[in-house]
Amino acid sequence: MEYVLSVLNEVNKSDDISIYVVGQYIIDRLLGISSNEIEIVIENGFIDAIDRVFQRLDFDNYTKEVRKEVVFLRNKEKNIEIRLIDLKNHVLRDHLQNRVITIDSMALPINLYNEVQHENIIDPYGGLKDLQGKKVRNNLEREDALEISNILKAVRLMSQYNFDMDGKFKDFIVENHGKIETSYSKNITDELFKILKMEKTYYYFKFLDQNLNIFQKIFPEISPMKEVGECKYHVVDVFKHSLYTMEILELIIYSDSYFEEHIRKVYKEHSKEEIALGHSRLEFIKLGAFFHDVGKPSAMKIDETGRTRFRGHEITGAEIIKDMAENLGLSIKERDLLYRLVAKHMIPLVLYKKNDVSGKTLYKMFKELGDDTLDVLLIALADIIATRKLLDPTEEMGKFKIHVEYIANNYLTRFKEVEDISHIITGKNVIKNFDLGEDVLINELIEEVRKAIYNGKIGTSKEAALKFIEGVL
Incomplete structure (x- = not known):
């Protein structure tokens, strides 16, 4: 992860590109947790920035997924996920407001990635205070906070960090239940599976149903x-x-x-x-x-x-x-x-x-x-x-x-x-040792040998297997 951030920092030095770390990486660093996910937003020159990142990173071990304005890079071996977000014509502050949840609406200039300290963090909605209070809260009572993917993200953050949901946020969801539409999206699936990764998934499923009354919407x-x-x-x-x-x-x-x-x-x-x-x-x-x-x-x-x-x-x-x-x-x-x-x-x-x-x-x-x-x-x-x-x-x-x-x-x-008895007997062994008719299926003979070994009728030697087949034929 350190190398990825250093590459992004180098790319950021271009005059026309501004790169920020947002979301979970900041939360993890402030809580002293090792992070394997990083979310990056890029102001101006997104395509140019992506090209430069690709030139510097070895992507043989990465898979790439493009989803609207987001490029997902995943390294299975190192368990790293990088999300690169194109701000297009928006500025950073607009993007942070659209993130809905306060602790997820903090940003850090990429050049300060090694200095994740309160004074360096851009925090327009009080995320630092909520982080200290272990609260998941919405930054404004906006209707897009009622999108199922955002609600699931809030519950996922609760499960991930063992936080509580702010009472006003909870009431806002319940009171506006009728405005929440039943829908599916890749973001919903992503957040759902992140909740499934956590211990006590059953508790958060119950929370979605009993406390928020939205589980049937999902x-x-x-x-x-x-x-x-x-x-x-x-x-x-x-x-x-x-x-x-x-x-x-x-x-x-x-x-x-x-x-x-x-x-x-x-x-x-x-x-x-x-x-x-x-x-x-x-x-x-x-x-x-x-x-x-x-x-x-x-x-x-x-x-x-x-x-x-x-x-x-x-x-x-x-x-x-x-x-x-x-x-x-x-x-x-x-x-x-x-x-x-x-x-x-x-x-x-x-x-x-x-x-x-x-x-x-x-x-x-x-x-x-x-x-x-x-x-x-x-x-x-x-x-x-x-x-x-x-x-x-x-x-x-x-x-x-x-x-x-x-x-x-x-x-x-x-x-x-x-399951695999090729070290004992193979189809070639059967063909070599027996004159088989056209109606004899070799795979069926091998399966009978497998059953016989499983049930303890014969030993695990080639000789025992061939003798058994001879008896079957």
Whole structure:
């Protein structure tokens, strides 16, 4: 980050270019936090400035995204994000006013990037005072403060720095609820996923709903979730259950002692996997947990005994997720992951009810879920606990944990070992050793070998695999 700022400072020395650091970088430096995001505004000569920055930085490791007047540069390896904003015909003060939130409306001349001190900061709306008071406040009661992306940004800053929202700002949002339009934009998705990165996401989702009354503006799907859900197994509606499921999931995943140590370490690394640019698997696990029952309102039926049932809710929910993912502008890979998490979340519970964790059953589950196995197990565990704890707070929850840990151990110590058996046997080995008919599919033979090793029927040698194939043929 230091090198990036020094490059920008060099570019700033041109007579016709003025560059400022704004927003989060200043907040982080004042709070003594290491920052990996930097937002830059450029007065005059934006194109020229960008060209000069590109000439000085090695961009082999950067991805570039152009969005209206903003150029996004991201370095995955160093976890750096740079946003370069073209002020066009505006001046800095106008831009700061448009940023809406006071602590986000501070600026620093780029030549003072190493001197982030109060006296050097341009602060027209009292951001420094609010930073000291740990408050998120709007700089003026303007209608653009009611844009969902700005409200989400305010809540994201609360979650990021553990700040409170100013009471007047909160009242302003609630009182003008009717003026807030349901909409989607890339900025909304960006802020939403930043909230999902934070601990206690469930708390801020609840805050958006209960304190600001705008969550349904972001996700209209939650309105019907509040109307259904109470049945034999649930004492609260789907929305409350979903929030509680997310809370349980976060308690589990951020705990250092909940799972066996080797499982905890695997989850820690697994959840860091980047699914798309800037979005890790953890955010999708949380989102999947929150929306795991989104299909219940459309799947609800009353049977002949008068009992409420939600058969197939996981499939109807997964279809709803498709539309939601499209509205959020998610990639196909992200959409498909969310779809699978919702569509498959019942599998571990079904196995628990059937008391079936046989090798054959688990192998089939692992083949079906693949890399998403651990995610589905985690969501299912949080779902079961969130359900049972409200039904009977005294019930022993350890049995559900044991069930999930047993499946996870089988996945990690048995299935993962046979996912790739090319070091044992390959299609070439099969062709070389056997005279196969045209109707014999080599991949199916390899799959049978994989199953046999998983179930302990044969050893992990080439000879054992060839002997097994000979018996099959």
